[in-house]
Amino acid sequence: MTGTMELFSARVCPYAHRSRLALAVKGIEFDLIEIDLSDKPPRFLDVSPYGKVPALVQGGVAVYESNIINEYLDELYPEPALMPVDPLGRARARIWIDYIDSKFLDTYYDAIENKDRSKDDQFRTTIEEAFRFMENDGMAKMSAGGPYWLGAEISLIDLAYYPFFERLPAWTYYRGIDIPVDCSRLTKWRAAMQEHPAVTEIANSPDYYIEGYKKYAA
Ligand SMILES: N[C@@H](CCC(=O)N[C@@H](CS)C(=O)NCC(=O)O)C(=O)O
Incomplete structure (x- = not known):
């Protein structure tokens, strides 16, 4: 490309x-094309076969799917490295990157979109258990002293998870869902992420998300 x-x-x-976080962490120059998802321009549909953002385009060639874009960027711009170097470490990182998409996000979004208030407690319990799974099976085994998922340096796992935690204030506001107090690593991780320059560069406020998710939650 x-x-x-x-x-x-x-x-x-x-x-x-x-993917914006990956570009920011790597300091890669790029043009940001903001797409109105309710009125997708024809050029976007040409480059994004699934009709979804993000899509990365260079020299007329497109790469899409956020985690694939991020691995591609990590291979194209090796510094700072965002994946472990050893094959087992890379496989374990990919397992956690897969976990959030394959196992966590459906329930997370069902919880905020759920209109049956009698199910709120069950959703909250399920999500709190998932947070404990991330804490105990993920960070406790992989992060040593932290603060990031793989220790002292930020990785693609952190970038795969953080956007959903930046949006967590909406879940807290509408559904009382938050990181459990016993998840100290996850709490420390979120605080460290919130201070990372790549995150602060493009962060939105809790109010932005509370307002944005109103149409799904209210
Ligand atoms: N698996 C995709 C999901 C991307 C995705 O769902 N993007 C949504 C916006 S958050 C989208 O573009 N939706 C437009 C549509 O489905 O029409 C990825 O990781 O990139």
């Missing part, structure tokens, strides 16, 4: 947020 890099993105989208 040669020429200017373009990222088709949407401010509201946590997946596009992942």
